[in-house]
Amino acid sequence: MDKERISRRSFLKHSLFAFGSFGVLLGMSGAYGIFGERNWVQTTTVKLAFRRYPPSFAGVRIVQFSDTHIGKYYGLNHLSKLVELLQRQSPDILCFTGDLFDSNQGEVTEDVIPILSQLHAPLGKFAVLGNHDMRLGADRIVAILERAGFTVLVNASRSVQRAEGNIQVVGVDEMFYGNPDLPLALKGIRDEEFVLLLAHEPDFADTAWEYPVDLQLSGHSHGGQIRIPFYGSVFTPDLGQKYSIGLYSFVGSDFHVYTNRGIGTTLYPIRFNCRPEITVFALEPRLT
Known part of the structure; x- marks a missing residue:
């Protein structure tokens, strides 16, 4: 006993x-x-080759950031540090894929304009809106981004010229509250031109791959924000579940989609096994 x-x-x-x-x-x-x-922001370099990518663009650095969610847990001091880090990547083309402010725990402020204006990219700064931007007022966010030097693409495209070649940067409207119209955005683009598509929600790829698009850049999912080893994401939002993190290719197609993990957080100010991310794309022409 x-x-x-x-x-x-x-x-x-x-x-x-x-x-x-x-x-x-x-x-x-x-x-x-x-x-x-x-x-703890991570810089990821992605190297890809495309048949339609012009030789004159070899060596061009396309830099993507997404989902800053400025608000209670991500302030102007964080944004200033991010701008410094982005400029260290020496971007030639800079792409922002939506959700500038957090609609749950933030509010729109023009104080971001002088900070974002410090971003320089000789071939252009481009942006699309995210679902949080739409909730806070699309016109207000577009005005802020444009005053900071970004070209905001809503079912529209811009031709980027370098030497004798050019590429097309295309952006579609947000999926939850907007009306994405890819045929309209691609109107007038020739079949032989390389198309870089900005779409906030990554699952838009199921539409994009059926069109002459080469590379889609997205955000929205935050990569899951909290990822359990050997399990994966605890939660991913609607329209960010199928292509939730990183690079995806499509069988029988040159089309790729890359989902950036974003910078800020939403709902809970925590990331685990899913660091915030800046992505640098080093693209090359594929000869065969």
Whole structure:
């Protein structure tokens, strides 16, 4: 009986220790996700070759950022540091794929204009709107981005010229609250021209791959924001579930979609195993 009591006490002692250790580990993980990883921006370089990519654009650096969600948990000081980091990438073309402000815990402020105006890209700064931008008022966000030097593409395209070649940067309207019209956006573009598509929601790729589009850049999903090892994302939003993170290719097609993990957070100010991301695309012409 004494041995049995000792055994029970030992089991209880070890169980309490185990639960306590788990609680400490959980607390440390939460602190890391809130105060560490959430502010630890990763720069990812993606190298791809395309048949329609013009030789004169070889070496051009296309830099993407997305989903800043400026608000309670991502302020102007964070944005200033991000701008410095983006400029260190020496972008030739700069692409923002939506959700400038957070509609849940933020409000629109023109104070971002002088900060975003410090971004320089000799071949252009382009943007599309996200679902949070639409909730806060599309016209207000478009005005802020344009005053900061961005060309906002809503079912529209812009030709970018370099030497004897050119590419087309195309942007579609947001899917939840807007009316994305890719045929309208592609109107007048020749079949032989390289098309870089900006679409906030990555699952728009199911539409885009049927058109003469080469590369789609998206955001929206935050890569899941919290990713459990060997499991994946705890949650991904609607229209960001099929192509939620990173690079995807399509069988029998040159078309690719890349989903950037975004910069800020929404709902909860935490990232785990899913660092905020800047993406640098180094594209080349494919000869065969």
